[in-house]
Amino acid sequence: MEESCDTHLEAAMTVAFERLLSTWGLDVWREICYNQSQADLVMASNAEGRQMRTSNVNTAVRVGHRGRIFTLVEMLMVVAIIGILMALLLPMLREAKIQAKFVRWVAFNRNCSNDPTCVVNFNFQGNGPAFSTPPPGDVLINSASGSQNSDFKPELYNGYLKNNNDPSAHHNFEWVRSGRFGRYKWALRFNGADTYVVMPGTKEINFTPYTSFTVLCWLKFDKMGLGDCPFSKSLWGTASDASCQYDLYAMPWSGQFGQGSFDVDVFTTCGTWPNTEVDFDKAGWVHLALRYKYLETNASGDAEGEITVFINGKALGNYINITSQNPYTAAATEWKTCADLSIPLILGGAGCYRKYWSASTWDPNDTSLANTWVIKFLFQGLMDEFLVYKRALSDGEIKGHYDMGKP
Amino acid sequence: MAEQNMVSMLWRDKEARKWGICVLLFVALTSLVLYRIFHTEKLPPPGAKRAVICQKCGKLQVLRIVDPETPKARCAYCGGRVGMAWKCGHCGYEYYIVNFKFDARNLSTMERLRKVESLRRCPNCGEIKDVRPMSVNEVEDELKRRGE
Numbered sequence: 076m077e078e079s080c081d082t083h084l085e086a087a088m089t090v091a092f093e094r095l096l097s098t099w100g101l102d103v104w105r106e107i108c109y110n111q112s113q114a115d116l117v118m119a120s121n122a123e124g125r126q127m128r129t130s131n132v133n134t135a136v137r138v139g140h141r142g143r144i145f146t147l148v149e150m151l152m153v154v155a156i157i158g159i160l161m162a163l164l165l166p167m168l169r170e171a172k173i174q175a176k177f178v179r180w181v182a183f184n185r186n187c188s189n190d191p192t193c194v195v196n197f198n199f200q201g202n203g204p205a206f207s208t209p210p211p212g213d214v215l216i217n218s219a220s221g222s223q224n225s226d227f228k229p230e231l232y233n234g235y236l237k238n239n240n241d242p243s244a245h246h247n248f249e250w251v252r253s254g255r256f257g258r259y260k261w262a263l264r265f266n267g268a269d270t271y272v273v274m275p276g277t278k279e280i281n282f283t284p285y286t287s288f289t290v291l292c293w294l295k296f297d298k299m300g301l302g303d304c305p306f307s308k309s310l311w312g313t314a315s316d317a318s319c320q321y322d323l324y325a326m327p328w329s330g331q332f333g334q335g336s337f338d339v340d341v342f343t344t345c346g347t348w349p350n351t352e353v354d355f356d357k358a359g360w361v362h363l364a365l366r367y368k369y370l371e372t373n374a375s376g377d378a379e380g381e382i383t384v385f386i387n388g389k390a391l392g393n394y395i396n397i398t399s400q401n402p403y404t405a406a407a408t409e410w411k412t413c414a415d416l417s418i419p420l421i422l423g424g425a426g427c428y429r430k431y432w433s434a435s436t437w438d439p440n441d442t443s444l445a446n447t448w449v450i451k452f453l454f455q456g457l458m459d460e461f462l463v464y465k466r467a468l469s470d471g472e473i474k475g476h477y478d479m480g481k482p
Numbered sequence: 483m484a485e486q487n488m489v490s491m492l493w494r495d496k497e498a499r500k501w502g503i504c505v506l507l508f509v510a511l512t513s514l515v516l517y518r519i520f521h522t523e524k525l526p527p528p529g530a531k532r533a534v535i536c537q538k539c540g541k542l543q544v545l546r547i548v549d550p551e552t553p554k555a556r557c558a559y560c561g562g563r564v565g566m567a568w569k570c571g572h573c574g575y576e577y578y579i580v581n582f583k584f585d586a587r588n589l590s591t592m593e594r595l596r597k598v599e600s601l602r603r604c605p606n607c608g609e610i611k612d613v614r615p616m617s618v619n620e621v622e623d624e625l626k627r628r629g630e
């Protein structure tokens with residue numbers, strides 16, 4: 076009874092399928108299906124060769140003289156099973172791959188913290204189980220623990236999330252899943268209006284032209300705006316009166332294809348890279364590194380160093396810093412290095428002299444930090460991972476940071 | 483033996499082979515497409531919540547903005563174009579700025595930054611430097627205060 080029911084169903088499906096095929100003009104399929112249709116087709120129901128006459132099932136494909144014959148339903152079932160298996164397996168494989176990458180990154184990041192020259196390491200993660208919970212709301216915890224100095228206090232270099240327009244108001248940052256390692260990795264959304272992160276400690280991250288250092292971070296721009304500053308330890312002022320240790324800011328009109336690039340200020344040098352291969356508005360996550368390598372002290376007693384910017388692990392060529400080479404760069408020769416000013420390092424904006432940038436709120440007799448600076452040129456986009464080393468990392472190490480963290 | 487026969491026969495039959503390959507490709511492609519649709523590593527949606535002012539009706543509001551230079555989001559009240567809300571620290575005037583793109587190719591860095599500043603100028607008193615983008619919470623508090 077059941078068998079006959081199945082047979083009828085199969086026959087009905089066959090007719091329907093045949094109509095469909097003829098509608099589409101797929102005669103080839105029909106030929107395969109029907110090349111034996113006038114003969115009595117044989118469907119072997121099992122390997123022992125027990126045979127059953129099924130003259131009313133005329134859609135079977137004979138595939139061997141004595142072998143099994145597929146019916147349409149069987150073929151569709153195989154297709155469906157393969158499909159379901161792939162649908163189940165692919166995501167599982169992918170999830171396993173992402174998790175493995177995340178675990179590898181966690182180990183790598185911990186290793187970075189143990190480097191004796193690493194003074195700042197914000198991994199933008201909480202401390203929950205498996206290291207994968209969102210971080211606590213208002214502080215980026217500095218996990219660097221290996222400074223060469225015995226009195227190094229990593230907590231002095233924690234990053235505090237601030238509201239630039241109202242220090243007493245809650246910050247307007249958003250925590251989001253970064254998408255770099257699936258659901259595991261977190262990132263901070265800077266809004267370009269009032270969000271910045273400040274590190275109160277300055278001693279370990281005060282660099283002079285005689286000390287090498289490297290700053291690395293992962294960024295995703297919403298839209299590159301001129302001057303948008305992912306990090307700075309500077310006081311921007313006028314062309315002749317500005318102070319700087321190091322900063323990096325967006326230069327959307329640079330680049331051979333107008334895709335944007337970055338300028339950096341390092342001590343008294345403003346460096347420009349006119350050419351990068353990355354279109355930052357479309358690129359998603361990009362890895363940026365700024366490296367200053369002290370080379371030697373020249374005959375006149377001045378430090379000579381080499382500045383390099385790395386994008387996605389790749390060093391951009393030599394920078395252009397003098398007007399005769401590139402009329403589009405600033406000549407920063409009058410600038411002061413702000414080592415002695417002890418300006419904090421900030422993420423997501425540029426420190427600027429209040430006396431120039433907000434003169435009406437500036438008190439010439441007040442030397443406090445709040446009166447000295449004001450934060451402008453705020454960055455809009457995501458940041459995930461920020462590290463500072465008190466040495467020049469090698470090209471290979473920077474490439475390693477990129478490889479370990481790339482989505 | 484029978485299985486071998488089946489495979490070899492399928493392979494020898496030109497049409498069956500064609501169709502077999504087609505079916506396998508179809509399955510593979512469909513699975514890949516489905517996999518891409520449902521399991522692409524999704525980046526968080528771009529854009530931050532920003533304080534904006536409608537260019538048409540002048541209403542202050544909060545919208546998610548990707549590109550502050552030429553925002554695509556429209557006013558929640560009238561559907562007009564919006565610009566980023568800025569406030570003058572000198573006279574307290576609230577205004578919007580938009581389309582602050584310019585040809586910077588022949589300008590030095592400082593000239594470029596000064597140009598950016600000038601585009602953010604307060605239209606009420608002409609202040610250039612002491613101006614700032616408004617905060618989301620500032621706007622929300624203001625709207626609450628006005629009972630909107």
Ligand SMILES: [Zn+2]
Pocket residue numbers: 536537538539540541557558559560561562
């Ligand atoms: Zn409106």
Ligand SMILES: [Zn+2]
Pocket residue numbers: 570571572573574575604605606607608609
């Ligand atoms: Zn004004």
